Amino acid sequence: MAETNTGGVPIELRKVTKRFAGSDEPAVQELDLNIPAGEIVVLLGPSGCGKTTTMRMINRLDEPTSGDILIGGRSSRDIDPDRLRRHIGYVIQQAGLFPHLTVAANIAQVPKMLGWERDRIAERVDELLTLVGLEPETYRETYPRRLSGGQQQRVGVARALAADPPVLLMDEPFGALDPITRERLQDELLRLQDDLAKTIVFVTHDVDEALKIGDHIAIMQRPGHIVQYARPAEILTNPASEYVEQFLGGGSSMRLLRLTKVGDIELDQAPYASEDTDAQELLTRLEPDEHGYAVITDGMRRPLRWITPAALEELRGPIGTTGEPITGSIGHRMTLQDALETLLNADTDYLPVIGRRQAYVGALSLSTVQNAIQAIKSRERERRLRRGESP
Numbered sequence: 001m002a003e004t005n006t007g008g009v010p011i012e013l014r015k016v017t018k019r020f021a022g023s024d025e026p027a028v029q030e031l032d033l034n035i036p037a038g039e040i041v042v043l044l045g046p047s048g049c050g051k052t053t054t055m056r057m058i059n060r061l062d063e064p065t066s067g068d069i070l071i072g073g074r075s076s077r078d079i080d081p082d083r084l085r086r087h088i089g090y091v092i093q094q095a096g097l098f099p100h101l102t103v104a105a106n107i108a109q110v111p112k113m114l115g116w117e118r119d120r121i122a123e124r125v126d127e128l129l130t131l132v133g134l135e136p137e138t139y140r141e142t143y144p145r146r147l148s149g150g151q152q153q154r155v156g157v158a159r160a161l162a163a164d165p166p167v168l169l170m171d172e173p174f175g176a177l178d179p180i181t182r183e184r185l186q187d188e189l190l191r192l193q194d195d196l197a198k199t200i201v202f203v204t205h206d207v208d209e210a211l212k213i214g215d216h217i218a219i220m221q222r223p224g225h226i227v228q229y230a231r232p233a234e235i236l237t238n239p240a241s242e243y244v245e246q247f248l249g250g251g252s253s254m255r256l257l258r259l260t261k262v263g264d265i266e267l268d269q270a271p272y273a274s275e276d277t278d279a280q281e282l283l284t285r286l287e288p289d290e291h292g293y294a295v296i297t298d299g300m301r302r303p304l305r306w307i308t309p310a311a312l313e314e315l316r317g318p319i320g321t322t323g324e325p326i327t328g329s330i331g332h333r334m335t336l337q338d339a340l341e342t343l344l345n346a347d348t349d350y351l352p353v354i355g356r357r358q359a360y361v362g363a364l365s366l367s368t369v370q371n372a373i374q375a376i377k378s379r380e381r382e383r384r385l386r387r388g389e390s391p
């Protein structure tokens with residue numbers, strides 16, 4: 001897998017303008033954009049705002065009318081276009097696979113152009129098929145028409161990654177897929193990116209896709225310029241203009257539930273203690289706290305049991321194995337939405353939240369989530385008030 005571990009390079013667009021012959025307004029106008037190495041940057045905006053043109057200028061499928069594009073610090077004008085495209089993977093809607101070539105031959109295109117040995121290519125094809133979740137034995141010799149849309153898209157991603165390019169351009173890659181396949185491929189792209197750390201420019205006009213996939217999002221407006229460039233949470237809580245707000249549409253609170261990680265909200269700090277803690281000592285910590293329970297943990301602070309004040313009152317000496325076993329937990333990286341779902345299906349009204357190495361970091365109940373939602377809403381209200389709009 002050594003070859004799939006090359007990280008990305010930064011891309012910088014400096015006052016890039018593109019005018020197509022015969023059009024009055026430019027497709028892209030004096031666009032500045034810094035794309036950090038190893039990040040996914042999403043270009044988001046309505047049809048015709050210049051997303052695709054911006055992307056096509058990065059690999060020189062379109063040439064800028066003016067301005068400069070630096071890739072890894074080098075002006076793209078100084079790089080031969082063919083060479084440039086071999087170092088930039090490109091994934092488009094409906095994959096764009098060659099129908100008369102097998103899956104393996106489709107993936108092998110760039111390595112072949114680079115003159116790789118047959119064995120090396122074959123090995124790479126199998127490695128990539130596995131990477132994108134397709135069994136090489138089954139799919140290697142298949143033709144694209146026999147694959148589902150999702151499978152074709154996976155092959156498209158494998159093909160783009162073939163020569164391990166530092167940059168991937170993805171133009172609405174999941175646009176033609178059904179919602180379930182689309183979500184699955186988004187998840188897999190994020191999982192892949194955890195290992196590969198490519199610089200990815202991703203075009204979409206789907207707000208939810210952008211919020212989920214992007215490390216940063218550039219919201220574009222016609223004619224071809226950026227109105228806000230920020231992290232997803234910042235865009236939701238602090239849209240730069242009414243245009244951005246309208247483009248995002250309603251439901252920002254629900255979106256924040258999907259975006260916010262459990263570890264980022266204020267958790268219920270129920271006290272915890274190990275089994276050898278004196279029961280009466282733990283009781284003194286519990287009462288003034290107004291918490292109805294404490295968490296008993298092992299030596300690594302992993303949660304074992306719940307214990308109530310009533311149970312502690314009966315006890316003298318160490319707590320030992322008293323208490324009710326904890327049957328579930330919530331990971332600190334879970335989204336609030338998933339945590340809510342887990343809570344609603346749990347046997348208890350609260351669940352421990354575990355952080356690194358499964359250590360207890362706090363507890364979550366419906367009211368903790370409700371408080372977090374309220375905090376999000378009041379931030380939104382404040383923002384509207386500041387702008388002089390009615391709350």
Ligand SMILES: Nc1ncnc2c1ncn2[C@@H]1O[C@H](COP(=O)(O)OP(=O)(O)OP(=O)(O)O)[C@@H](O)[C@H]1O
Binds near residue numbers: 047053205
């Ligand atoms: N080859 C071309 N010749 C002339 N005009 C073009 C060409 N390509 C794009 N345009 C124009 O440039 C503008 C931006 O187009 P572009 O495809 O970049 O937008 P987009 O945001 O990607 O839109 P969509 O979401 O519909 O793909 C549009 O007005 C489009 O008509």
